[in-house]
Amino acid sequence: MTDAPLAITVTAFGAPDQLELRPHDPGPPKAGEVRIAVEIAGIGYVDVLVGKGDYQLKPDLPFVLGSECAGRVEAVGEGVDPALIGKRVCGAGFIGAFGQAVNFPARAVTELPPSMSFEEASVFRVSYGTAYHALVQRGRLQPGETLLVLGAGGAIGVAAIQIGKALGAHVIASASSVEKRALALSTGADAAIDALAPEWREAVKAANGGRPVDVVVDPVGGGATEPAFRSLGWNGRLLVIGFAGGGIARLPVNLALLKGASLVGVDVRQFGEHEPDVQAANMRALFALHAEGRLRPPIARVYPLADYVEALRAAFSGQVAGRILLRMRPDPA
Structure with a gap:
């Protein structure tokens, strides 16, 4: 039994039941990166398209699936403020979010306001x-x-x-x-x-x-x-x-x-790549609206990580009203 963090990994493009839950440790964060201990990941329709190889961009195999997650920063790379360690954050990228531990560029990570739960944060940024x-x-x-x-x-x-x-x-x-x-x-x-x-x-x-x-x-x-x-x-x-x-x-x-x-x-x-300062200002405006109670992501169901195939199928079905989430770690006893 390994203690390494787990991740939903695409070794060959395919349907959700062809994807693998396997050990994956991204290692220490590189310069400009943060490492997040992920609590909740949000599943989108596009995530399943990417895993199937049907999206317009195809990552090199193998890769960790997922575009959005929330958790706590557990390490930072060179050039990133160490005060971020331990902070509650959400992060987003094209791939890489469906792991119990992930590394994201610091510019793709935002500290959460006290008003926002991990569940809401996992489907907020994207x-x-x-x-x-x-x-x-x-x-x-x-x-x-x-x-x-x-x-x-x-x-x-x-x-x-x-x-x-x-x-x-x-x-x-x-x-x-x-x-x-x-x-x-x-x-x-x-x-x-x-x-x-x-x-x-x-x-x-x-x-x-x-x-x-x-x-x-x-x-x-x-x-x-x-x-x-x-x-x-x-x-x-x-x-x-x-x-x-x-x-x-x-x-x-x-x-x-x-x-x-x-x-x-x-x-x-591409907006985030070309205009990162404007994107950051947008996130501040969105968090302010959330704090006012004007933005609330509707959550349909939270699945345990072990049920990732069922969760991915539900998100892709187009039949669910509300967001599908993955709880990446067991609830504390």
């Missing part, structure tokens, strides 16, 4: 950081504008609803199930419509008093993008965040001309 960057820097959402959120029952969708309301927008949520629409309304949406409705565009317009919308958050792609773009008004903005619907949309570009509208890409990973 989804809320993405939604805030999308709406503030990329979408320039203004108070009084109407925000349409596609995939409103998912991680980005719920974050966008809560942030949109905090920024003073009228928020319309589009989701595919009764449970997800109920979640969207409970997290602040002003209206919720059926994403599968045959007269979907008419439902969007009706939810906005007969008017087109100003901004669309689109983490879905596929067949959802074009009707959403057509629902924009003059100077509207559609924010391309992902393709959870399984396909990359093809959009008639004359629509942008006719509406004076913009198709805007949102890549929070």
